Amino acid sequence: MRILVAVKQVIGRDAPLRVNAARTWVEENDATFEINEPDAYALEAALQLKEKHGGEVAVLCAGPERAAKTIREALAKGADRAVHIELPEAAALDALGTASLLARAAEAEKPDLVLTGLQSDDLGLGQTGVVMAERMGLPHATIIMEIDFRGAAVRVKRELEGGWFQYVEMPVPAVLTIQSGIAKLRYATLMGIKKARSKEIKTLAAADLGIPSHPAAVIERLYMPPRARQAQIVEGTPQEKAARLVDKLRTEARVL
Amino acid sequence: MSVLVIAEHADGALRRMSWEAVAAGQELARALDIPCSAAVAGHNVSALAGELSSARLERVYAVEHQLLDAYTPDGYARAFELLVRHAAPRFVLLPHTYQVRDFAPKLATRFERVLLSDVIACRVEDGKALFTRQLFQGKLNADVSLGGEPPYFISVQAGAWRADQVSQGESQAETFVPELAAGAIRTRPEEPFQEAKRAVDLSTAELIVAVGRGIQDKDNLHLAEDLARALGAELAASRPICDNTWLPMERQVGSSGQTVSPKLYVAVGISGAIQHLVGMKGSRTVVAINKDPDAPIFDVADYGIVGDLFEVVPLLTAELRKAKGG
Ligand SMILES: Cc1cc2nc3c(=O)[nH]c(=O)nc-3n(C[C@H](O)[C@H](O)[C@H](O)COP(=O)(O)OP(=O)(O)OC[C@H]3O[C@@H](n4cnc5c(N)ncnc54)[C@H](O)[C@@H]3O)c2cc1C
Ligand SMILES: Nc1ncnc2c1ncn2[C@@H]1O[C@H](COP(=O)(O)O)[C@@H](O)[C@H]1O
Numbered sequence: 001m002r003i004l005v006a007v008k009q010v011i012g013r014d015a016p017l018r019v020n021a022a023r024t025w026v027e028e029n030d031a032t033f034e035i036n037e038p039d040a041y042a043l044e045a046a047l048q049l050k051e052k053h054g055g056e057v058a059v060l061c062a063g064p065e066r067a068a069k070t071i072r073e074a075l076a077k078g079a080d081r082a083v084h085i086e087l088p089e090a091a092a093l094d095a096l097g098t099a100s101l102l103a104r105a106a107e108a109e110k111p112d113l114v115l116t117g118l119q120s121d122d123l124g125l126g127q128t129g130v131v132m133a134e135r136m137g138l139p140h141a142t143i144i145m146e147i148d149f150r151g152a153a154v155r156v157k158r159e160l161e162g163g164w165f166q167y168v169e170m171p172v173p174a175v176l177t178i179q180s181g182i183a184k185l186r187y188a189t190l191m192g193i194k195k196a197r198s199k200e201i202k203t204l205a206a207a208d209l210g211i212p213s214h215p216a217a218v219i220e221r222l223y224m225p226p227r228a229r230q231a232q233i234v235e236g237t238p239q240e241k242a243a244r245l246v247d248k249l250r251t252e253a254r255v256l
Numbered sequence: 257m258s259v260l261v262i263a264e265h266a267d268g269a270l271r272r273m274s275w276e277a278v279a280a281g282q283e284l285a286r287a288l289d290i291p292c293s294a295a296v297a298g299h300n301v302s303a304l305a306g307e308l309s310s311a312r313l314e315r316v317y318a319v320e321h322q323l324l325d326a327y328t329p330d331g332y333a334r335a336f337e338l339l340v341r342h343a344a345p346r347f348v349l350l351p352h353t354y355q356v357r358d359f360a361p362k363l364a365t366r367f368e369r370v371l372l373s374d375v376i377a378c379r380v381e382d383g384k385a386l387f388t389r390q391l392f393q394g395k396l397n398a399d400v401s402l403g404g405e406p407p408y409f410i411s412v413q414a415g416a417w418r419a420d421q422v423s424q425g426e427s428q429a430e431t432f433v434p435e436l437a438a439g440a441i442r443t444r445p446e447e448p449f450q451e452a453k454r455a456v457d458l459s460t461a462e463l464i465v466a467v468g469r470g471i472q473d474k475d476n477l478h479l480a481e482d483l484a485r486a487l488g489a490e491l492a493a494s495r496p497i498c499d500n501t502w503l504p505m506e507r508q509v510g511s512s513g514q515t516v517s518p519k520l521y522v523a524v525g526i527s528g529a530i531q532h533l534v535g536m537k538g539s540r541t542v543v544a545i546n547k548d549p550d551a552p553i554f555d556v557a558d559y560g561i562v563g564d565l566f567e568v569v570p571l572l573t574a575e576l577r578k579a580k581g582g
Binding site: 133140160162171223224228229233 | 329358360362366372386390392393394396447469495505512515543549552554561564567571572576
């Protein structure tokens with residue numbers, strides 16, 4: 001089977017965020033980058049499907065040149081090859097723009113399954129996979145915790161709210177958006193890292209994909225949220241903080 | 257040109273988030289001086305439409321079809337596509353539920369529009385609507401504008417508008433029967449279910465210590481366990497801890513885990529993403545321990561300690577033992 005995994009490179013979780021001068025995005029100069037967390041799980045699910053059913057796993061990523069590092073890491077974990085749509089700027093496109101590019105590139109790969117993460121840690125749009133499915137004319141299911149590939153069809157476990165789940169079956173090809181925790185993540189082995197160096201990364205320019213521009217959602221202003229801060233911050237040395245907090249919980253909040 | 261709110265229902269009643277979306281829709285409509293309508297879809301939905309009619313709306317659409325009995329993205333996207341073409345609203349507003357995440361991007365794409373998802377506020381400046389979204393898991397806000405011609409599609413975050421702010425009034429009901437074909441529905445949904453009975457029921461716990469990714473490693477979990485023991489509290493966790501299988505899923509708090517409302521909730525190394533907050537916002541007293549003074553968790557906390565949990569938590573555990581012993 002042919003599986004395509006959409007993988008996004010995002011700013012590292014622990015990196016401090018500074019808004020840029022134009023107030024449209026964050027300063028990226030001193031940032032570290034990593035794979036979007038749910039995408040790591042989507043990749044893992046794809047690799048496990050391949051181990052079970054055979055075939056190949058290709059990685060699809062739209063992003064600037066630096067994204068190549070995340071792509072190499074995915075190849076080191078066991079993906080067979082990659083398609084990198086080179087974009088000049090990280091935040092320039094909205095959900096419809098990015099998904100349209102990804103869908104166009106994905107169509108050419110003729111996958112049986114397209115896996116994406118359910119949400120990106122930076123933009124948090126939560127919809128790229130669904131828009132890709134619509135663009136590609138494919139059925140889809142979101143927030144997936146289990147995939148049972150049955151040749152002509154796939155049966156998946158969807159997460160619903162508040163601890164509920166549901167199985168859904170659909171014909172393939174199909175697009176699935178993967179929830180974190182679907183499987184245990186593997187680490188890249190030394191052998192994997194070595195092999196990755198010779199694996200193919202096809203690069204495409206966004207312009208090659210011929211996506212018409214469309215009226216976009218534009219970030220007018222990016223800023224630190226005004227803090228609705230009601231919290232009493234307990235000050236002092238660590239020892240004093242601990243003692244004062246216990247005291248407040250006992251005498252003020254009366255919860256102990 | 258109006259605002260059209262798409263309401264969601266479960267177990268025969270409108271969901272609370274539907275009323276929040278109605279409140280948001282009414283607010284936007286007021287700011288733009290245009291009418292607000294609402295719609296609900298399913299099979300035999302006239303009672304639900306009746307429920308919606310208690311709000312002050314221009315019109316309530318009962319989108320009625322047998323094929324909408326069980327939710328499918330193909331069925332819902334098509335039905336609402338036809339309704340939007342019929343009603344020609346300027347804005348379509350939806351609650352940002354898991355179901356909306358599943359079909360609304362598809363619906364917006366049918367109109368070559370982007371869905372502006374998970375919006376927390378809106379305002380109108382010189383006749384132009386600006387919507388606020390959270391980026392980087394709540395660490396930054398962005399004001400976003402939408403270009404091009406209507407319709408514009410917006411989903412609103414849980415808790416961003418208040419259900420009790422809905423203006424009451426009268427509405428005119430209209431049944432809308434979309435033309436749907438069974439063959440066009442490609443997914444086959446089965447009955448929703450819950451996993452086998454949980455061993456821990458956090459919903460009744462009086463005291464909870466919840467641990468997040470700040471704990472860094474499974475081997476450090478004992479710090480949180482010791483704190484919980486000293487308090488006599490249940491141990492809970494944010495999603496990444498359960499994703500890593502460091503703790504079982506049944507200890508997860510949040511939109512996809514348990515909803516809790518203890519007397520005391522101590523969040524240790526948890527950033528405070530919205531999906532976590534919705535599960536614990538009802539706690540009476542919240543304590544947050546986090547090294548990042550800007551972590552969103554401090555917005556819902558009553559008491560905060562800004563500091564390294566590896567330093568603070570053992571001290572806190574010792575203080576509690578001392579307090580209990582004395
Ligand atoms: C559809 C959907 C459903 C979801 N459902 C849930 C859910 O039910 N429950 C849930 O929790 N999440 C859920 N999530 C995930 C959620 O968006 C967040 O990713 C998650 O809650 C983050 O967990 P965290 O706060 O533990 O980790 P992080 O966001 O990584 O935060 C770690 C925190 O620890 C702090 N820290 C690090 N080191 C230290 C130290 N030494 N001392 C003190 N503090 C430290 C950091 O400053 C940071 O604030 C869901 C997401 C989606 C998209
Ligand atoms: N630039 C991108 N390149 C590759 N995949 C992406 C990109 N943007 C989004 N995705 C995929 O779409 C998912 C959802 O992203 P979003 O809709 O931004 O929340 C991510 O988890 C990725 O799998």
